[in-house]
Amino acid sequence: MAEVCLALVVIGIAAYAVLGGADFGGGFWDLSAGGAEGGGHLRGLVQRSMSPVWEANHVWLIFVLVVVWTAFPVAFGSLMTTLAIPMFLAAVGIIFRGTAFALRGHAATIREARLIGATFALSSVLVPFCFGAAIGGIASGRVPVGNQAGDTITSWINPTSVLIGVLAVLSGAYLAAVFLAGDAIRAGQPDLARAFRTRALGAGVVTGAVALGGLLVIRSDARALFDGLTSGGGLVAVLVSAVAGAVTLGLVASERYGPARISAAGAVAAITVGWVLAQDPYVLPPSLTLDQAAASNTTLITLVVALAIGAIFLVPSLWYLYRLVLQGRLDQEFEPLHQRFQPIPDDDAGAPS
Amino acid sequence: MPDAALLTLAAERVSGALGGAGGPDAILARRMQALSLAVHIPIVCFGIAFPAMILFVEGLYLRTGDVTYKALAKRWSKVAITIFAVGVVTGTILSFEFGLLWPNFMATFGEVFGVGFGLEGISFFIEAIFIAVYVYGWDRLPRRTHFLTGIPVVITGFTGSFLVMGVNAWMNDPVGFKVVDGKVVDPKPWEALLAPNLGHELTHMYFAGYMVAGFIVAGVYATAWLRGRRDLYHRAGLVVALSFACLAAAPQGLAGDWAGRRVAVSQPIKLAAFEGLPRTENGAPFTIGGYYDASDNKVKYGIEIPKLLSLLSDHNPSGRVVGLSSVPPGDRPPVNVVRIAFQTMAAIGTALALLSLLFVLTCVFRRRLPRTQWFYRAVVVAGPLSLVALIAGWTATEVGRQPWVVYGYMRTTAAVTRSDNLEIGFAFLVVVYVGLAGAVAWLLRRLAARPPETEVAPAREVAG
Numbered sequence: 001m002a003e004v005c006l007a008l009v010v011i012g013i014a015a016y017a018v019l020g021g022a023d024f025g026g027g028f029w030d031l032s033a034g035g036a037e038g039g040g041h042l043r044g045l046v047q048r049s050m051s052p053v054w055e056a057n058h059v060w061l062i063f064v065l066v067v068v069w070t071a072f073p074v075a076f077g078s079l080m081t082t083l084a085i086p087m088f089l090a091a092v093g094i095i096f097r098g099t100a101f102a103l104r105g106h107a108a109t110i111r112e113a114r115l116i117g118a119t120f121a122l123s124s125v126l127v128p129f130c131f132g133a134a135i136g137g138i139a140s141g142r143v144p145v146g147n148q149a150g151d152t153i154t155s156w157i158n159p160t161s162v163l164i165g166v167l168a169v170l171s172g173a174y175l176a177a178v179f180l181a182g183d184a185i186r187a188g189q190p191d192l193a194r195a196f197r198t199r200a201l202g203a204g205v206v207t208g209a210v211a212l213g214g215l216l217v218i219r220s221d222a223r224a225l226f227d228g229l230t231s232g233g234g235l236v237a238v239l240v241s242a243v244a245g246a247v248t249l250g251l252v253a254s255e256r257y258g259p260a261r262i263s264a265a266g267a268v269a270a271i272t273v274g275w276v277l278a279q280d281p282y283v284l285p286p287s288l289t290l291d292q293a294a295a296s297n298t299t300l301i302t303l304v305v306a307l308a309i310g311a312i313f314l315v316p317s318l319w320y321l322y323r324l325v326l327q328g329r330l331d332q333e334f335e336p337l338h339q340r341f342q343p344i345p346d347d348d349a350g351a352p353s
Numbered sequence: 354m355p356d357a358a359l360l361t362l363a364a365e366r367v368s369g370a371l372g373g374a375g376g377p378d379a380i381l382a383r384r385m386q387a388l389s390l391a392v393h394i395p396i397v398c399f400g401i402a403f404p405a406m407i408l409f410v411e412g413l414y415l416r417t418g419d420v421t422y423k424a425l426a427k428r429w430s431k432v433a434i435t436i437f438a439v440g441v442v443t444g445t446i447l448s449f450e451f452g453l454l455w456p457n458f459m460a461t462f463g464e465v466f467g468v469g470f471g472l473e474g475i476s477f478f479i480e481a482i483f484i485a486v487y488v489y490g491w492d493r494l495p496r497r498t499h500f501l502t503g504i505p506v507v508i509t510g511f512t513g514s515f516l517v518m519g520v521n522a523w524m525n526d527p528v529g530f531k532v533v534d535g536k537v538v539d540p541k542p543w544e545a546l547l548a549p550n551l552g553h554e555l556t557h558m559y560f561a562g563y564m565v566a567g568f569i570v571a572g573v574y575a576t577a578w579l580r581g582r583r584d585l586y587h588r589a590g591l592v593v594a595l596s597f598a599c600l601a602a603a604p605q606g607l608a609g610d611w612a613g614r615r616v617a618v619s620q621p622i623k624l625a626a627f628e629g630l631p632r633t634e635n636g637a638p639f640t641i642g643g644y645y646d647a648s649d650n651k652v653k654y655g656i657e658i659p660k661l662l663s664l665l666s667d668h669n670p671s672g673r674v675v676g677l678s679s680v681p682p683g684d685r686p687p688v689n690v691v692r693i694a695f696q697t698m699a700a701i702g703t704a705l706a707l708l709s710l711l712f713v714l715t716c717v718f719r720r721r722l723p724r725t726q727w728f729y730r731a732v733v734v735a736g737p738l739s740l741v742a743l744i745a746g747w748t749a750t751e752v753g754r755q756p757w758v759v760y761g762y763m764r765t766t767a768a769v770t771r772s773d774n775l776e777i778g779f780a781f782l783v784v785v786y787v788g789l790a791g792a793v794a795w796l797l798r799r800l801a802a803r804p805p806e807t808e809v810a811p812a813r814e815v816a817g
Contacts, residue, residue, distance in 0.1 A: 052489045055441050055481040059474065065448045066474045069459050070467025077371050077460030080452025081770050088778055091449040095442040095785055099792055102438035106799050147371040147456050148771040295464030295540070302468050302542040310475030317505070321482045330489040 002294035004304050005071035006283075009064055010276050014269040016060035018175060021168065021268060023054045025176025027097065027124020028169060029199060030117060036110050040336040043117065045192050046176075047105065049183045052330045054101065056321060058094075070303050072293040074145060075283045082143045082150035083134045090130035096123035125169055132168030136161030139275055140222035141285040159221040163214040170210060171268050174203040178248060178264040182257030187334045193255075200252045200260075208245055211271075224285060228278025237274030241267045367762045368535040369457030379769040382454040385779050387751070389446050391744050392786050396440040398743065400480070401514055401562030403433045404506040406570070406597050410589065411500055421585045424808040427491050429570075431800060434488040439793055441481065446782075453778075458758050458768035461537055465530045466520045468542040473516035480509035511559070515551075518558055522550035525750070526619040527759050550619060553612040554750075560601040560608055561746065564705060565739045567598025572736030573801070575729040586805050592722070595732060598739075599709035606706055609699070610665070617666040620760060621675035623753035626686045627695040628662055629655075630676045637662040637674035641696065645688040650678060652692075686755040694748035701742035705735055 026046040033039025069076040080087055100120035107113035133156040137143055140160040144150050155161075177200035184192035219226040228234045244267035251260035279285045283293040294300060324330050407429045414422035448470075451459055483505040490499050523529070529545030530537050574591035617624045624630075629645040629652040630637055639662040643655025663672040677685050708731055715723045723729075754760055758768040 052485045055438060055485060056478065058441055058445070059478040059481050062445065062448055062477060063474045065452075066467065066470040069452065069463040070471055071464075073463030073467070074370050074460045076452050076463060077456035080449070080459075081456045081772065084453050084770070084772055087449055088453060088781075091446050092781065092785055094445050095789065098438050098442035099789055102435050103792055103796050106435075106796050108799065145371070147369070152772070295467075296538070299464040299468065299540050299542050303471050306468050306472050306542075307475065310472055314475050314478055317479050317482045321486055324486060324490075329493055330486065331493075332489065 001297055001300035001304065002071070002290050005067060005294070005300050006276070006290060008067050008304070008307065009071070010273060012060050012064035012067060014272040016057075016064060017168070017171070017272050018265045018268050019053070019057035020060055021128060021172035022175040022179050023050055023057050023172075024097075024124045024128045024169070025172035025174065026050050026180065027121045028173040029176060029180070029196075031121030031125065036114060041189070041192055042195060044334060044336040045180055045184055045187065045189065045196075048187065048332050048334055049180055050101065051105065051332065052325055053321070054098075056318070058098070061094075067303070067307075071295050071300055072283055073295055075288060075293045077147065078145045078149065078284060078288070079134070079138060079143050081146075081148035082152060082155050083137055084148070085152055086130040086134045086137075086156045090127050090134075093123040093127040093130065096120070097127060128168040128172050129165040130156075132165035133157070133161035135168075135275065136164035138284060139164070139225050139279055140218075141224065143284050145284060145288050159217045160225065163210075163217050167207065167210060167214065170203060170207040171271075174200065174207045175264050175268060177203050178252055178257065178260050181252065181255075182261060185257060186328050187331070189334060193257075197252055197255065201249060204245060204249045204252070208242070211242075225278055228280070229274060232277070233280070234274050234278035237270050237277055241270035241274060244270060366532045366535065367461060367537060367759070367767075369763070369767055370460040370537075371457045379765045381775040381779055382769045383755075383765065385775060385782060386450055386454055387748075388779075388782060388786065389443065389450055390747065390751075392789070393440065393443040393447055394743060394747060395565060395740055396436055396443060397514060397517075398562040398565035399433065399436045400440055400510045401559060402510075402566035402597060402601075403429065403436070403570075404484075404503060404510055406566070406593055407433060408500065408503045408507060409597075410593055411503065413589070415496060415500060419585070420809045421805075422589060424805040425586055425589055427808040428800070428805060430488045430491070432797065434484055435793070435796055435800075437481070437484050439789065443789075444477070453772075454770055454775075455758065455768045456770050458763065461763065461768075462530075462759055465527075465537065465540040465542065465545045466523050469516045469519045469523075469546045472546075473513055476509045476512040476516060479505055480513060483509070514558060514562065515555055516546070518555040519546045519548060519551050522554045523548040524758065525554075525754055525760050526550040527762055532762065550615060553608060553615045557605070557608040557612050557746075560605040561739075561743050563601035564598050564605060565736075565743050567594050567596075567601065568705070568732070568739040569736035570594035571598055572733045575732035579726065579729050579733070591732075595712060596716075598705075598735070599712045602702075602705045602709035603713070605702060609702060613666055614668070617674065620753070622677065622680055622685060623691070623750075624666060625675055625677045625679070626688045626691040626753050627749060628674075629688055629692045630662065630674060632676035632678050633673065634676065635663065635673045636660045636671040637666075637676075639665065645692055647682075647688065684756065686753050691749050691753045694745040694752065698742045698745040698749060701738050701745070705739060705742070708732070708735060 026049065030039075030043050030046050033042040065076075096119050100116045100123065104113055104116045104120060107116055136158065137150075137155040137160075140158065142150055142155040142158065177196045181193050181196035181200055184190070184196055215226065215229070218229065229238055244263045248260050248263040248267060251257070251263060281289045281291070283290050407426050410422050410429065411426040414420070414426060483502050486494075486502045487499065487506060490502055494502065523545050526548050527545070528548055529541040529543075531539045571591055571594035574587050574594065577587045578591055613624070613627075616627075628637070629640060629643075631650045631652075636659070638657045638659045640652045640655035640657050643652045645652050660670040662674055664670045666672065666674055677688065708728075711728065712723065715721065756764050756766070758765045
């Protein structure tokens with residue numbers, strides 16, 4: 001049963017890495033879109049694509065949290081205290097990002113939009129980095145069991161953490177570029193599709209290079225994790241991820257964005273699975289194994305049954321949402337983010353300065 | 354001095370699964386948690402009540418075909434998704450804080466109460482999905498389909514609060530596990546989810562949700578009313594919101610009575626703190642106002658109404674009510690905080706119930722709205738007041754639970770994180786929440802500034 005619950009956690013993390021990660025990636029491109037005029041089109045597309053889905057995408061994180069604290073309560077208590085700083089920063093970043101995103105749709109002037117947009121975009125980079133760094137701390141064996149038993153700084157500022165934090169930001173950017181290129185086609189914006197195609201290819205190459213180079217970092221910093229990633233199931237997952245990443249590059253290059261969506265998601269999901277397989281049988285290496293971490297069997301069974309009942313309602317709902325979104329039925333009018341404000345008023349009294 | 358060995362809950366029976374002692378005092382962590390809850394709970398009220406109000410107005414539109422109703426429902430739905438977005442992030446903070454602040458509570462009892470949150474996660478998921486479909490589906494989905502996509506939002510608003518209240522009810526009256534040698538064993542998650550306190554806590558909160566959301570929304574339109582904006586749009590906004598609030602405010606008293614009687618049985622010391630009742634007695638009085646002096650263990654300068662407390666808590670004027678001295682001082686909650694919070698809630702609740710009665714009776718017997726300006730001024734004030742009552746009620750029940758996090762089993766100080774840098778986090782959170790409140794206020798004003806007609810105007814041509 002513990003394995004089933006672990007699988008649920010992995011599904012949740014993978015889904016969050018793909019869906020939530022892409023939303024954070026949208027923020028990354030927003031941040032790097034350039035000036036208000038030049039970046040307005042790009043930002044408009046990010047806004048339009050994310051609006052209907054980001055809240056549902058975000059819930060995967062809540063799902064992961066509740067499953068972990070129910071099924072692996074000791075691990076939850078331990079990691080939340082040792083990793084308190086990145087977790088707190090991520091939580092604050094989530095507040096900033098979600099609020100800024102909700103607000104930006106209502107900005108009345110380019111100045112307001114710029115301020116709110118910068119908050120949105122910066123926090124979109126902060127959050128995945130913090131989560132990645134936290135995962136790095138766990139995977140490299142820096143989170144012991146206990147009430148803040150580990151080092152609260154080096155547990156997340158260390159080579160492996162920084163690597164995985166950066167990878168989390170990059171892979172989100174990569175996913176977002178692939179998804180947005182497809183969305184741009186649907187919005188009838190071939191120029192934007194080309195812009196995101198370039199970004200997807202660039203981000204894909206950079207992400208792949210960092211991931212490969214990162215293996216050397218992990219080798220010197222967290223030998224056990226490296227061994228896990230280069231043997232058995234871990235190796236298979238890493239290879240699957242690499243192949244899926246390469247395939248995605250090919251699909252994006254040939255502008256087949258529909259299949260590219262799937263393979264890009266597959267690449268990110270595979271590496272998530274790879275991490276878990278690499279540290280098997282530990283939940284918190286090198287001290288807490290899955291069996292030690294698991295709650296009592298009654299709880300695990302109850303949780304799985306409860307979630308299975310919930311899934312009866314959830315799965316069709318998710319299917320309905322993504323079907324509507326991918327068919328473009330919830331699409332709003334495409335508006336370049338700067339053009340809705342033109343002409344720029346001279347006296348925007350309500351604007352924060 | 355304790356009243357004999359009346360209550361045995363003083364036994365510290367559970368040792369934390371993470372081992373080691375917790376913090377020396379949990380006051381900062383408690384403040385941080387309280388701050389986050391005080392921000393989140395009003396939002397929850399909107400999650401509970403607002404979707405039903407919106408669907409009601411959309412239903413009016415579907416029945417009458419009057420686009421004014423559509424404009425109102427659409428405008429409200431935009432407000433709702435904004436509030437929901439804020440709720441998503443503030444709720445996320447809460448779930449992080451469970452681990453950041455109370456690691457030993459989660460590590461020790463997570464397996465007992467966690468399933469409720471698991472289901473709540475699913476409920477929240479479905480809510481997020483359908484609120485997006487509903488808000489972004491205006492003018493894009495067929496009218497009837499659009500209306501139907503709102504129904505899951507109403508249902509999940511209920512189930513979400515049901516499940517979270519289940520966990521809170523369990524903390525106040527824990528069941529569904531055994532303690533052997535200080536370890537929690539044999540968890541029965543379903544039993545824990547349906548803790549005996551759930552019935553009254555949920556009912557009380559559910560009505561509160563309708564009161565808070567209803568009165569606040571009604572207050573907005575009552576302000577417009579006082580400024581002479583009495584067209585159908587504003588009239589509908591006022592009447593619908595006020596009706597929802599008033600229909601909840603009247604039975605809220607009964608729910609409160611139920612809650613009081615349950616607390617008398619399951620957490621007698623909490624009830625004693627509500628009232629500042631020093632010693633166990635038969636035919637206990639109800640004291641209004643004044644303050645509790647811990648050194649004397651009695652309430653000073655209050656107005657005493659004989660036998661009323663026994664009558665309220667036991668429905669019997671000479672019933673026995675347990676007093677504070679039944680347990681050692683270390684097992685009593687901070688009486689003044691709890692007592693003032695409780696009395697504030699009860700006073701505001703009574704006032705709002707009277708206001709509601711006036712509204713309902715005028716509507717039913719005179720078949721019109723109240724005419725006096727004072728009524729509308731009262732409605733404007735009722736919004737913030739209901740919010741105060743909500744927070745006060747939560748303060749009464751949660752501070753009243755102290756010094757326990759799991760009533761009778763685990764002390765709050767045993768649950769808390771060992772981190773000694775909470776000040777920084779606390780200060781940071783204060784700034785963040787102030788910013789958040791400012792941002793939301795700004796946004797709602799911005800929304801309100803747009804004329805309602807823009808909600809139903811044909812989509813404007815895309816530039817470029």
